[in-house]
Amino acid sequence: MTVWLAIAVPFVIMFFALFMERVETRLRHVAVQEEEVEEFLEQARPNEVRALYGHGIGRALEMFRLRRRSGKTGRLHARRTRG
Missing domain, CATH: 1.20.5 (Single alpha-helices involved in coiled-coils or other helix-helix interfaces)
Incomplete structure (x- = not known):
């Protein structure tokens, strides 16, 4: 045995x-990566902070990423139309 x-x-x-x-x-x-959380806490808007409080970090980071993505594509689109 x-x-x-x-x-x-x-x-x-x-x-x-x-x-x-x-x-x-x-x-x-x-x-969630530590850098993402730090960036979120530095640049979050009020609706993203409310999402953090009400729904947790996952939903808040999702909103934050969507805003950043749309902001980047919006800036690229503006550059293309100007130039």
Whole structure:
């Protein structure tokens, strides 16, 4: 019995470590980056802060990203029409 336990425990630990590595990889892609949060806190508008308070960081960052994207495309469009 002790022999089976001595053989099984390293395999269980190895499979657990591999499983946790896969979980960590998925979470790394889903998680909010620290730089994004800092930028949000520095440049957020009142409606984005209300979204942070009411719906959480995910929704607030979504609104912030949409505003930044539309602002960049709006600026590009304005440059193209002027030039």
